[in-house]
Every structure is written in structure tokens, then in C-alpha cells.
Amino acid sequence: MESAIVKTNFKFPGQNHLYIGKVRDVYNINDDYLVMIVSDRISAFDVVLPKGIPFKGQVLNQIASKFLDATEDIVPNWKVAIPDPMVTIGLMCEPFKVEMVIRGYLTGHAWREYKAGKRVLCGVPLPDGMVENQRFSEPIITPTTKASHGHDEDISREDILRKGIVSEQDYIQLEKYTRELFARGTKMADKMGLILVDTKYEFGKKDGEIYLIDEIHTPDSSRYFYKEGYQERLQKGEQQRQLSKEFVRQWLIENGFQGKEGQIVPEMDDSFIKSVSERYIELFEKITGDKFEKANAVDVEARIEKNVNACLQALHK
Template identity: 75%
Template sequence: MSKALTKTDYHFPHQKSVYHGKVRDVYNVDDDILVMVATDRISAFDVVLPKGIPFKGQVLNQIAEKFLDATADIVPNWKIDSPDPNVTVGHMCQPYKVEMVIRGYLTGHAWREYRDGKRSICGVPLPEGMVENQKFDQPIITPTTKADEGHDEDISREEIIAQGLVDKAEYEMLEDYTRKLFERGTKMAAEKGLILVDTKYEFGKNDDKIYLIDEIHTPDSSRYFYADGYVERLGKGEPQKQLSKEFVRQWLIENGFQGKEGQQIPEMTDEFINSVSDRYIELYEKITGDNFMKSDTSKISKRIEIAVTEFLMGQV
């Protein structure tokens, strides 16, 4: 079985600090550059699962890299280079305290809220009579707070502006970028026979300039349906065939885990881990149209350390 990268502890040249997120480890170099390492950790219900998924980090990093490059004409992004299959190096930005979630279809969290009787999400009114996975007339933006720990919370644009999380003019720019990015992602997905269902974008500032930061259009931040058979499944009330992390959440739910106190994470067998890895690789190949080239994982941690160190030394 291929090795999974679940932990990093590097000491790069001029490194100031490191932040270990749920999936990514972010190294601050000289308060100027960020080295973002996409590990093979996987999280669901805001809990990091006990075992990693081989090649997941490479998949996430290389999909994000492709879409950052493909959308740089819409909004500047933080990426400088990708010196290793699991790593992106980019400009350090001050992140906004909100995540811009945009939904083209009523599914996932939005559907669960709707099913339970809510007819407004983040201040956006929803019509009566919708069914699970139905397309909205127009995509809706449902922002969340960006929690350092625990769950992100739904928040309306009015609350964001009133609380001073983002000023009105800048928030309107974030909404405009969000819609344009989603439109581009939707078009690119359609060309590959996929539907970009929903996604989230994160933004930050550097020298008073707004940048798109973090990942974009990956299976950790986005949900994809297969376009073929969508209408038929919707009409029959059947689940959609999808490529996203939702299947991991469903597996956890079926095995009695939703991240609530006292619940035990079910055993992650090698068979299950390999199936998740295959799903991530399938999405990579489907959404990019490229064959996935598995990197050498025999000494993955050392490989990353050498590549990043050489890159940073070349920047001096």
C-alpha cells in the first residue's frame, strides 16, 4: 500500500512559524511567502479521520494549481509556484474572516436545512416546493464565518457588513469574484461532462490588493455531479452520481458517526482507504482531462523537504 503523508514538521530557511490545519500545513517564510503542504489527511464533520488517503494531497494540490492558473484573469491569486506535487508556494495574504460559499443546486448542508423546514439560508430566501439536488434559478451565495476551531457558521451578507468582518465595497467585490469564478468553474466542468454543484472560495489581502487564496475547485472544497443521468435521477428522486467528499460523509453517517460527542469513528479498512484514494484520482482525471501521474511516495516527507528548500534558496 502506498504511503500517506499525515504529518509534517519542517524547518525551512527563514521559516517564522507553521500552522497545522485539518488537511494543509502552512509554513510562514519571512512573513512574506507561504509554503502550503497538502497532506493526505482527510476530515469530515470538522474531525480529522485517523488514517490518511494516499495521493489525496497530490490530487488536491494539482487540481487547485490547474484552476488557479485557469482563473488568474478573473482575480489575482496567491500562487507563485508548485515545487513539489504536494506543495504550492505563494504570497502571504491577510485572510478575510469569511468563506464565500456559492451553490448552484439544493444539496448537502443546504438541502438538510431546507428539508428541516428552513426557507432562508444566510438571508437568501428559498422558494417552496424544491426537491433535493434541484438546480436554483440562479446560483446563491451563502457565506460562512471562518472558524479557527470547531464549526464554521452560516452568516448573511448584512451580518458580515454590520459586524465589520468585511466592508461593504470589498464584500461586493468578493461576491462579484465569487460569481465569476463559479461561472468559469461551471463551464470547465461542463466540458468534461460534470456539473459543479457548489464550492467555496477564500480571499485575502496583500498590499491593499484582493487575492484568491487557498485551494479552488477541489473535491475538498467543491461538489461535482455527473451531468449524464442528472435529469433522470432527479425525476426519480434518486441520489446523484457524484465526485466529492460527500461519499465519505455518507459512509460515516451510515456507520453512526456525525462528529457528535460520544460517537466513535468507524474503522477505516485498507479496502475503504484504497477506494477513497481511487475516487480522488478519478475526480482528478475527470475534471482535468489529464492522466494522474502518481508521485513516488516511498520517502514523501524527505522529497518535499528537498524540493521546497531548493526552491526557497533559489528565491534569495
């Protein structure tokens, strides 16, 4: 098995803070830049699983980079440089405390809520009589609060404004950007024979301007179906062929784990880890149309440190 990077602890010049997220290690450099190292950790149900997935970090980082470049005409984004296959260096922004989730189809969390009888999701009414994986007449925005610990919570537009989490002016802009980004992502996926089912975007502010931050259109933040056979599977009530993290969630559910108290993460054997790694690489090649080139896996930490230091030095000249 190839090794996976599940933990970093660098000391970069000008570093004044390290934030360790579920998947990303984010180094604050002088409150000017963020060095985001996309690790090979994998999370599901807001729990970081005990083993990493080789090349997952590289896959996520490089897909996000491609889509940030492909959408910078819609909204400015935080990306400044990709010094290493697993690293993005970008502008430090003040993040909004909501994640903008947009759904084109009734699946995943939305389907689980619908199946349980809910007909309003984040303040958005849902029609009766829908089936799993059915397309909405138009995409719906179902925001979540951004939790620093534990689960993100569904929240409505009305509650976001009422609680003053985001100003009305900014929120209208966030919704506009969300719809335009999703439309662009949908178009790009369609060209590759895929359906962009749902995704989430995170935004921040710097010098009064809104920026798209973090990742975009990766298998960790998005769900993709294969276009071919979608309609037939829908009519037969069969599961869709998909490229996303949902298959990991399904494997966990089948093995009695949904992140609830007292539940134990099932054993992740080598064959399962290899299959997850292959699925991530498959998505990379399918969504980008590029051949995945595995980065040199010899002493990855030293490679990252060298590449990041060289980039930071150049940025501070």
C-alpha cells in the first residue's frame, strides 16, 4: 500500500497559526496568506476516519485548482499558487459562517429528510410525490451553518438574515454566485458525461470584496452521477452510478456506523482503502479529462516543505 499523509506539523516562515480541519491543515502566514495542505484524511458523517486514502489530497487539490481557474470570471477566488500537488496557497479572507449548499437532485441528506416525511428543507418547500435522485425543476439552495466542531446544521435564508449571520446585501450576492457557479459546474460536468448533482461553496471577504474560498467541485464537496443510464435507473428505482463520497457513507451505514454516539468505525482494510483511492483517481480523470499523474511519494513531507518555503519566499520578495 502507498502511504497516506494524515498529519502535518510544519513551521513555515511567518507562521502564526495552524488550523487542523477534518481534511485540511491550514497555516496562517502573517495574516496575509493561508497555506492549505490537503491531507489524505477522509471524513464522513462529520467524523475523521482512522486511516488515510493515498493520493486523495492530491486529487482534491488539483480538481479544486482546475475549477477555481475555470470560474474566476464569475467570482474572484482566494487561490494565489499551487506550489505542490497537495498544497494551495491563497489570500486570507474572513469566512462567512455559512456554507452555501445547492442541490439539483433529491438525493443524499435531502432524500433522507424527504423520506422521513419532511416537505420543507432549509425553508424551501419540496413537492409531494418525488422519488430518490429525481431532478428538481430548478436547483434549490439549502445552506448550513459552519460548525467549528461537530455537525453542520441546516438553516434557512430567513434565519440567516434574522440572526444577522450574513447581511442581506451579501447574502443576495452569495446566492447569485452559488447559482452561477453551479450552472458552470453543471455545464463542465455534462461535457464529461457526468451530472453535477449537488455541491457546497464557501465564501469569505477581504477588503470589502467577496471571494470564493476553499475547494470547489471536488468529490468531497460535490456529488456526481454518470449521465449515461441515469433516466433508466431512475425509472426502475435503481441506485445511480455515482462518483462522490456517498459510497463511503453507504459502506459505513451497511457496517453499522452513522457517526452516532456509541457507534464504532468499522475496520478499513487495505482492499477497501485501495478501492477508495481508485475511486478518487477515477473521478479526477472523469471530471477533468486529464490523466492523473501520481506525485512522487518518497518523503512527501520534505517535498511539501521545500515547495511551500520556495513559494512563500517568492511571494514576500
